[in-house]
Amino acid sequence: MSVIDVVSVLLLVAGTFFFLAGSTGVLRFPDVYTRLHALTKADNLGLGFFVIGLSLRADSWVVVVKMVLIWALVIVAGATAGHLVAEAARTSGVVPWRKPR
Amino acid sequence: MTLTSWIFDIVLVGTLVWLAVRVLAEVKLFKSVVLYIAFGLLVALAWVRLAAPDIALAEAAIGAGITGALLLDAAGHMRGRSQPYASASDEPSAGGDMDA
Amino acid sequence: MKLILVGIASALLLSIIVGLSRVERGPTPADRMLAAQLFGTTGVAILLLLAEAMETPALRDVALVFALLAAMAAVAFVKRAWHPGPGESEKGERP
Numbered sequence: 001m002s003v004i005d006v007v008s009v010l011l012l013v014a015g016t017f018f019f020l021a022g023s024t025g026v027l028r029f030p031d032v033y034t035r036l037h038a039l040t041k042a043d044n045l046g047l048g049f050f051v052i053g054l055s056l057r058a059d060s061w062v063v064v065v066k067m068v069l070i071w072a073l074v075i076v077a078g079a080t081a082g083h084l085v086a087e088a089a090r091t092s093g094v095v096p097w098r099k100p101r
Numbered sequence: 102m103t104l105t106s107w108i109f110d111i112v113l114v115g116t117l118v119w120l121a122v123r124v125l126a127e128v129k130l131f132k133s134v135v136l137y138i139a140f141g142l143l144v145a146l147a148w149v150r151l152a153a154p155d156i157a158l159a160e161a162a163i164g165a166g167i168t169g170a171l172l173l174d175a176a177g178h179m180r181g182r183s184q185p186y187a188s189a190s191d192e193p194s195a196g197g198d199m200d201a
Numbered sequence: 202m203k204l205i206l207v208g209i210a211s212a213l214l215l216s217i218i219v220g221l222s223r224v225e226r227g228p229t230p231a232d233r234m235l236a237a238q239l240f241g242t243t244g245v246a247i248l249l250l251l252a253e254a255m256e257t258p259a260l261r262d263v264a265l266v267f268a269l270l271a272a273m274a275a276v277a278f279v280k281r282a283w284h285p286g287p288g289e290s291e292k293g294e295r296p
C-alpha cells in the first residue's frame with residue numbers, strides 16, 4: 001500500500017465514523033429538531049470525507065468532478081429538506097425538547 | 102474480496118426479506134410507505150451487487166422514487182378518513198394513522 | 202484494498218439496518234422520513250464505494266439518482282403527506 005492508499009483509507013474511516021455517529025444520533029436524540037442536526041452532519045461531513053478519500057484513488061478528473069457534483073447535490077438537497085421538515089414540524093406544533101429539570 | 106462480499110450480500114438479502122415482511126404486515130399506512138422506500142433503496146443495492154447497474158438505476162428512479170412519492174401523496178389523501186382496518190379491529194388509533 | 206472498500210460498505214449497510222429501528226418507533230411522521238433521508242445518503246456513500254471496488258463507473262450515476270430521490274421524497278412528504286390542517290391537534294399527534 002502506498003502513502004496515497006493509507007491517506008485514502010484514513011479519510012474513508014473518518015467518513016464511516018461520521019455516518020455511524022449520524023445513525024446513532026438519529027436513534028438516540030430526543031426530538032425531531034435534534035435528529036435533524038445529527039442527520040445533516042452525516043450528510044455533509046461523512047459524504048465529504050468519502051468523496052475526498054475516493055478522489056485520491058480516482059483515475060481521471062471527470063470522476064472527481066462527478067463525485068464532487070454528487071456531494072454538492074446531497075448538500076443542497078439535505079439543507080432544503082432539513083429546512084422544510086423543520087418548518088413543517090414547527091407549524092404543526094411539535095414542541096422542541098428541553099432538558100428535564 | 103470474496104469473504105467480505107459474501108458478508109455484504111448475505112446481510113443485504115436477509116434485510117431485504119425481513120423488510121418485505123415488515124412492509125406487508127405493517128398496519129399503519131405511513132410507516133409502511135417509509136419502509137417501502139427503504140426497501141426500494143436496498144433492492145437497488147441488490148441489483149448493483151448482481152452487476153446490473155442499469156436496472157438499479159431504473160429501480161431507484163421508478164421503484165423507490167416515483168412510486169414512493171405517489172404513495173406518500175396517497176397516504177396524505179387517506180389521512181383522516183375512516184379506515185376499513187381501523188373500524189374492523191375496533192381500535193381508534195390503528196390503520197392509516199399518520200401520527201402514531 | 203478492495204477488501205477494505207467492501208468492508209467499509211458493509212459497515213455502512215449495518216448502519217442502515219440499525220437506523221431502521223427509528224422508522225419502527227419514531228413518534229411523528231417526520232422522524233420516520235428523516236430516517237429515510239439518512240438511508241438515501243448512506244446509499245450514495247455505499248454506491249460510491251462499490252463503484253471503486255467493483256470497477257463499475259456506471260454506479261456513480263446510480264448514486265446521483267439516489268441523491269435526487271431522497272430530495273424528492275422529502276419534498277413530497279412535506280408538501281403532500283404532512284400538511285397540518287386547521288382541525289388538527291396542536292401536538293402534531295392525533296388526539
